[in-house]
Structure formats: structure tokens, C-alpha cells
Amino acid sequence: MADGAAPVLDVRGLKTVFRTRGGEVHAVNSVSFHLNPGELLGVVGESGSGKSVTMMSLIGLLPSPPADVRGGTVMLGNRDLLKISADELRDVRGAKVGFVFQDPMTSLNPVFTVGNQIMEPLIRHMGMSKKQAQVRAAELLALVGIPDAAARLKSYPHQFSGGMRQRVMIAIALACDPDVLIADEPTTALDVTIQAQILELVKDLRQKLGMAIVWITHDLGVIAGIADRVMVMYGGQVVEQAPVKDLFANPQHPYTRALLKTIPSLTGEREARLQVIEGQPPIMTGAPAACPFRDRCAHAFARCFVENPERRAIDGCEVGKGHDVACHWVAEVAHA
Amino acid sequence: MLDVAKPITPLVQVRGLKMYFPIYSGILRRHTGDVKAVDGVSFDIMPGETLGLVGESGCGKSTVGRALLRLYEITGGTVEINGTDVATLGTEDLRKARPQMQMVFQDPQASLNPRMTLADIIGEPLNEHTDWDGDRKLARIYELMDAVGLNRRFANRFPHEFSGGQRQRIGIARALALNPRFIVCDEPIAALDVSIQAQVVNLLEDLQEKFGLTYLFISHDLSMVRHIADRVAVMYLGRIAELSPRDALYARPLHPYAEALLSAVPEPDPTLARSRQRIILQGDVPSPANPPKGCNFCTRCPKVFDLCRQVKPELAEVEPGRFVACHLYSDPTAAGSTGASTANEHNQQGVSL
Numbered sequence: 001m002a003d004g005a006a007p008v009l010d011v012r013g014l015k016t017v018f019r020t021r022g023g024e025v026h027a028v029n030s031v032s033f034h035l036n037p038g039e040l041l042g043v044v045g046e047s048g049s050g051k052s053v054t055m056m057s058l059i060g061l062l063p064s065p066p067a068d069v070r071g072g073t074v075m076l077g078n079r080d081l082l083k084i085s086a087d088e089l090r091d092v093r094g095a096k097v098g099f100v101f102q103d104p105m106t107s108l109n110p111v112f113t114v115g116n117q118i119m120e121p122l123i124r125h126m127g128m129s130k131k132q133a134q135v136r137a138a139e140l141l142a143l144v145g146i147p148d149a150a151a152r153l154k155s156y157p158h159q160f161s162g163g164m165r166q167r168v169m170i171a172i173a174l175a176c177d178p179d180v181l182i183a184d185e186p187t188t189a190l191d192v193t194i195q196a197q198i199l200e201l202v203k204d205l206r207q208k209l210g211m212a213i214v215w216i217t218h219d220l221g222v223i224a225g226i227a228d229r230v231m232v233m234y235g236g237q238v239v240e241q242a243p244v245k246d247l248f249a250n251p252q253h254p255y256t257r258a259l260l261k262t263i264p265s266l267t268g269e270r271e272a273r274l275q276v277i278e279g280q281p282p283i284m285t286g287a288p289a290a291c292p293f294r295d296r297c298a299h300a301f302a303r304c305f306v307e308n309p310e311r312r313a314i315d316g317c318e319v320g321k322g323h324d325v326a327c328h329w330v331a332e333v334a335h336a
Numbered sequence: 337m338l339d340v341a342k343p344i345t346p347l348v349q350v351r352g353l354k355m356y357f358p359i360y361s362g363i364l365r366r367h368t369g370d371v372k373a374v375d376g377v378s379f380d381i382m383p384g385e386t387l388g389l390v391g392e393s394g395c396g397k398s399t400v401g402r403a404l405l406r407l408y409e410i411t412g413g414t415v416e417i418n419g420t421d422v423a424t425l426g427t428e429d430l431r432k433a434r435p436q437m438q439m440v441f442q443d444p445q446a447s448l449n450p451r452m453t454l455a456d457i458i459g460e461p462l463n464e465h466t467d468w469d470g471d472r473k474l475a476r477i478y479e480l481m482d483a484v485g486l487n488r489r490f491a492n493r494f495p496h497e498f499s500g501g502q503r504q505r506i507g508i509a510r511a512l513a514l515n516p517r518f519i520v521c522d523e524p525i526a527a528l529d530v531s532i533q534a535q536v537v538n539l540l541e542d543l544q545e546k547f548g549l550t551y552l553f554i555s556h557d558l559s560m561v562r563h564i565a566d567r568v569a570v571m572y573l574g575r576i577a578e579l580s581p582r583d584a585l586y587a588r589p590l591h592p593y594a595e596a597l598l599s600a601v602p603e604p605d606p607t608l609a610r611s612r613q614r615i616i617l618q619g620d621v622p623s624p625a626n627p628p629k630g631c632n633f634c635t636r637c638p639k640v641f642d643l644c645r646q647v648k649p650e651l652a653e654v655e656p657g658r659f660v661a662c663h664l665y666s667d668p669t670a671a672g673s674t675g676a677s678t679a680n681e682h683n684q685q686g687v688s689l
């Protein structure tokens with residue numbers, strides 16, 4: 001969180017397009033964000049808003065075609081991940097950036113033991129011997145809270161519960177002590193009591209290891225509990241970005257405002273009727289020349305239909321560093 | 337909407353419901369055990385009421401819903417809907433009873449036949465259960481489309497041309513076709529985006545008001561259940577842990593599992609989220625094929641004591657209208673002298689943060 005320190009990850013103007021028979025899908029449209037050392041950046045947005053494609057693009061995990069990462073820079077330290085060779089990128093993925101995906105069953109290989117899968121990156125990227133890797137793998141499994149870790153290395157994924165498999169995925173992602181951990185909806189498939197265990201684990205690991213984390217979710221409750229900063233995505237774009245408390249206390253973008261109102265509360269006043277956001281999420285074909293939220297926005301005016309708003313700070317900070325929002329109404333009316 | 341104090345007859349009455357799925361193993365496929373998906377569940381639902389059914393994946397919620405509609409042949413117990421014992425009806429009587437009870441499913445994609453038009457899908461139950469002519473059916477289909485907010489122009493389109501929220505509306509229209517009194521909504525919003533969930537929930541509430549519907553609303557979203565349900569049943573491993581009026585449950589859950597479950601829900605409020613005392617349960621839910629001998633929750637309960645490992649607690653009314661299955665409330669020694677201190681002592685292991 002150290003302000004002023006160089007970010008570990010700095011993404012600028014990332015653009016990803018899918019070529020489909022129905023035309024080009026602009027899945028990620030000029031997305032910029034950075035990640036400070038030790039920071040947890042929460043990414044929220046509804047399904048199809050571009051959260052996963054953003055993260056997969058920056059680490060070269062999208063098959064091309066149909067994907068085409070068209071522009072931008074992705075600086076990890078002093079290297080641009082969009083410019084390095086496929087071999088280098090593979091090393092980065094194994095050793096510098098750890099990944100955890102939504103469904104732990106599809107991302108673990110059912111025919112190898114859990115131990116083998118944790119040891120593999122240790123042997124490949126850290127140059128450990130099999131013996132060393134085994135010791136480290138047991139440590140990692142214990143670190144993520146699996147009891148009797150050394151013995152459980154011999155288990156196969158199907159012998160673990162969903163929550164345990166997600167812990168294994170986290171162990172693998174942490175194996176090479178990465179600078180950045182990217183977690184894409186890691187608890188969405190889990191029950192709330194198991195989710196609570198994983199969130200607790202992550203808080204604990206952050207204190208122990210101090211790595212920077214990108215945490216993708218559509219659950220604002222999860223974000224509220226663990227993020228330092230939040231980036232809200234809609235229609236392939238970052239529409240708002242702010243420190244977590246600002247975002248919840250002082251949401252600016254009409255989508256963020258509406259979203260916060262539409263979720264019922266567990267402890268607060270019980271509303272007689274839920275607020276709704278009318279309409280449907282956008283279909284992202286065609287170049288985005290207008291605000292992606294225009295058809296559902298209560299504040300939309302003429303300009304919104306002809307010009308895609310840029311992110312502007314509302315607090316005088318540089319865009320990305322404080323609270324910024326991409327909305328003509330906020331710029332012209334709310335914060336004129 | 338509902339005054340529980342008034343002596344009205346329940347529309348749905350479930351007693352001792354059991355649904356076991358047999359496990360066969362070995363080359364002789366011998367019956368070696370059972371998955372006790374639902375193991376002795378009792379509750380009532382009043383006319384016009386929404387009963388929320390919550391609990392973690394695999395605890396038996398869908399099985400309860402399906403058993404109520406006789407989509408399974410149940411292992412034991414009784415299910416009465418509107419005075420008829422659904423569980424024992426013969427084929428023809430069951431067919432006649434079907435229109436009264438309907439289901440809305442989680443995955444609107446999977447539950448709609450991709451080759452049928454929207455009008456065919458909504459009209460299908462009318463074909464099966466009425467001898468109406470085409471005009472009358474079409475009029476009813478339009479009426480239903482209006483009721484759920486689907487434009488009549490869409491009548492000849494196919495499911496894949498619709499969004500998730502719209503597909504859920506199609507499923508709801510079909511469920512309404514025969515004027516049911518009782519609808520099991522099995523995770524009707526789980527597959528939808530947050531911004532679309534509220535649209536569907538509001539629709540379900542409007543329809544309930546308009547047609548006097550009674551709902552069993554199955555969900556793992558405890559905030560949404562608080563919004564829509566009048567009373568809530570919390571299930572754990574095939575049994576009901578607590579059944580209480582909504583406000584009472586959310587304000588002060590009595591069963592240790594209900595308490596832990598509610599405390600695990602992330603609240604969208606950074607200050608609250610970081611200050612709240614959370615109960616982090618250890619371990620996982622045991623297998624329903626091999627539940628613990630005593631209380632089903634005893635392997636994870638922060639307040640467990642000796643009796644819990646020996647005897648299954650029965651669901652009992654511990655406060656007016658509040659039903660709890662836990663020895664803390666039934667065993668005088670536990671609830672009185674040791675109850676409070678046990679709770680404290682075990683909080684140390686169960687609570688972190």
C-alpha cells in the first residue's frame with residue numbers, strides 16, 4: 001500500500017477484441033489500472049463485463065484467434081508482458097504471477113496427485129530437486145490450512161472438497177512466491193461458510209507474505225471485506241475506481257450507485273421493494289463510441305449516445321490514484 | 337401479508353419427510369447404504385406465505401422441493417398440499433393435482449427446450465391439462481406474457497434469443513399457466529446477474545400478490561431470502577436446524593449453525609465488514625451418506641458438548657413460532673448451567689478475527 005512506491009503491475013490502455021461471426025466483440029476497451037506492492041485491488045462487474053478477459057489478456061492466456069490483444073502496455077516491473085516472447089511469458093506465469101480460477105475442479109488435473117501438481121512449478125521454475133519440492137509442497141499445503149499436509153500430498157483432487165481444492169489452487173499459485181496473485185472469482189463456486197474460510201486465509205496470507213493481489217468478484221460484500229481499492233467494470237471498461245471506503249460511501253457512476261442500491265441488506269433496514277436496474281447488460285459488438293451504460297442509465301443525455309466518457313478524477317488526484325469515474329453526467333452535472 | 341397468529345390451515349404440511357437415495361456397490365450392485373438427502377423434515381407453509389429454505393450446497397434443499405411436488409417417490413413421511421396427501425396419490429389423481437403445484441428452476445437455459453418457441457413453451461402445460469382450442473390458448477399465453485413482462489411480439493422466438501433474466505420470465509410464465517396455488521422456486525435467481533436478480537424477485541412478489549400464490553423459495557442468498565421470505569427454514573445435512581419468522585431469525589439466530597451461516601455472509605459495507613465478529617466454521621459438511629451419530633452439526637459446531645455426539649436433537653418450538661433442533665435448548669443441564677459457559681469456552685475455537 002506504500003504510496004509513491006513503484007507499482008508491481010501497471011496496465012495501460014489494454015484492448016482486447018474477439019473476432020466472431022457476429023462481428024467484433026470489444027471485450028476489453030482501453031482498460032488501465034495499477035497494483036501497488038502489498039495491495040489488494042478488487043475488481044467488480046457483472047458477468048460479461050470483461051473482468052476475466054482483462055486478466056487473461058495481460059498474462060497471455062487467451063487463444064488467438066479468436067482473441068486479439070490489440071493494444072496497451074502491461075508493465076510487470078520493467079518488462080512489458082505484451083512484448084516478451086512466449087517462453088518468457090510462460091516463466092512469468094509460473095514464477096511471477098500466480099493465478100486462481102473460479103472452478104477448482106476444472107483447473108486441477110484429475111489424474112495427478114495434489115502433491116505432484118504443487119511440486120511441478122517448484123521443480124520447473126525454482127530449480128528444486130524432487131525432495132526439496134516435496135518438503136516445500138507440504139509446507140505450502142499446511143500454509144493454506146490443510147490439516148495433515150504431508151500425508152494429503154498423495155491425495156487426488158476428487159478426494160478433496162471444493163473448499164480444499166480451492167486451497168490447493170491457492171497453494172499452487174503461491175508456490176513460486178509470486179509478486180502478483182490474480183484470483184478470478186475464487187470463491188464464487190463455494191458455500192458462504194467455506195468462502196469465509198478462504199477469505200480469512202487470504203487475509204492471513206497477505207500478512208505473512210505481503211504479495212499484491214487482484215481479486216475479481218461480482219460480490220460487493222466480498223469486496224467490502226478484503227479490498228483496499230476497487231475498480232468497477234461495465235461493458236468492457238473501467239467505469240469507476242476508488243479506495244474501498246470511498247466507493248461504498250460515495251459512489252459516483254450511475255451504474256455503481258444503482259448496483260449498491262439493488263442488493264438487499266442482511267442487517268440494515270428491510271426494503272419493501274427492491275430497486276432495479278432496468279434493461280439488460282450491453283452486447284459489446286461494434287466499436288464503443290458511446291457510453292456502455294446509456295440504455296439503462298437514469299441520467300443519460302444526448303452526449304452519452306455519441307461520446308464514450310473518459311475516466312476523470314473527482315478528487316484532484318491523478319486518474320487511477322484516487323477516486324475517478326467515467327461519466328458525462330458526473331463530469332457535467334454532479335461534479336461540475 | 338401473513339398473520340401467523342390466526343388459526344388458518346396450512347396450504348402445505350410436511351411431516352417427517354425422508355428422501356434416501358440408495359447406494360449400490362460391488363459387482364453384484366448390492367444395496368450398501370443410502371444418501372440421506374432429506375432425513376426427517378417437517379414444516380408448514382400458510383396460504384399466501386413465502387417460506388425461505390436456505391443452507392449450503394448439498395444439504396437437501398432441492399430434494400425437499402422436488403419431493404414436495406412428487407418428482408421423487410419419497411422414502412418416508414407425508415406431504416399434504418391443500419388437504420391432499422401428494423405422496424400417496426395414484427397416477428391419475430396425481431395428474432389432476434399437478435396444476436396446483438409448479439416449479440421454477442435455477443437454470444432457465446437448461447429447463448427450456450431450445451427447439452420450442454416461447455408460445456409453445458408457455459402453452460405446453462395447457463396442451464397437457466386442458467382441452468382448450470387454439471384461440472383460447474393463445475389468449476392465455478398472451479395474458480401470461482403480459483403478467484411476467486414479456487413483449488407479445490416475442491411469442492414466436494426461441495429461448496436462445498433471450499437473456500438469462502428473460503428466460504427466467506419464460507419459466508415463470510409457464511409455471512403460472514395452470515393457475516397454481518403453490519410454486520417451488522428452486523434458486524430462481526442464482527444464475528442471474530445482480531442487476532437482473534432484483535427484476536425477477538420483484539416480479540415474483542407482484543405475482544404472489546396478484547394471484548395469491550404460496551412460495552417455497554429455495555436459495556443460498558441469505559440477503560435475498562430476508563427480503564422475500566416471511567419465515568425461513570435453515571437446513572443442514574438433510575435436516576432443519578432452525579425454522580423461525582424472518583425478522584427473529586436475522587436479528588437473533590438461535591441455532592449455532594444458523595448463527596454461523598448468517599455471520600459468514602459478506603456485507604457490502606467496508607466498515608461493518610471489518611469490524612464484525614465472524615464465526616469461521618472449521619472443516620466441511622460431512623457426507624449425507626454417512627452423517628454423524630448425534631447432531632448432524634456436531635463435527636463443526638463451536639458449541640458442541642457430549643450429548644451432541646450421542647443423540648440427534650429433534651426440532652422443537654423453543655420460543656413462540658421458533659423451532660430449533662439443538663440440545664442447548666432442550667437439555668436443561670446444557671441450556672441452563674453449561675449452555676452459556678460452553679458457548680463462551682467454545683467461542684474461542686470457533687471465532688476468529
Ligand SMILES: Nc1ncnc2c1ncn2[C@@H]1O[C@H](COP(=O)(O)OP(=O)(O)OP(=O)(O)O)[C@@H](O)[C@H]1O
Nearest residue numbers: 357371373392393394395396397398399400556624
Ligand atoms: N438422484 C440422486 N441420487 C443420489 N444422490 C442424490 C440425488 N439427488 C441428490 N442427491 C444427493 O442428495 C444431497 C442433497 O442434494 P440436493 O440437490 O437436495 O442439495 P441442495 O441443497 O439443493 O444443494 P445445492 O445448493 O447445491 O443445489 C446431496 O448429497 C446430493 O448429492
Ligand SMILES: Nc1ncnc2c1ncn2[C@@H]1O[C@H](COP(=O)(O)OP(=O)(O)O)[C@@H](O)[C@H]1O
Nearest residue numbers: 018025027046047048049050051052053054066
Ligand atoms: N472466446 C470468446 N469469443 C467471443 N467472445 C468472448 C469470448 N470470451 C469472452 N468473450 C466476451 O468477452 C466479454 C467479456 O467476458 P469476460 O471477461 O469473460 O467477462 P467477466 O467479466 O464475466 O469475466 C463478454 O462479452 C464475452 O461474451
Ligand code: SF4
Nearest residue numbers: 291297304327328329
Ligand atoms: S455517461 Fe451518460 S449514460 Fe453513461 S453513465 Fe454517465 S450519464 Fe449515464
Ligand code: SF4
Nearest residue numbers: 631634637644662663
Ligand atoms: S446439538 Fe450440540 S452440536 Fe448440535 S447444534 Fe446444538 S450445540 Fe451444536
Ligand SMILES: [Mg+2]
Nearest residue numbers: 051052053184
Ligand atoms: Mg469471468
Ligand SMILES: [Mg+2]
Nearest residue numbers: 397398399522
Ligand atoms: Mg439445489
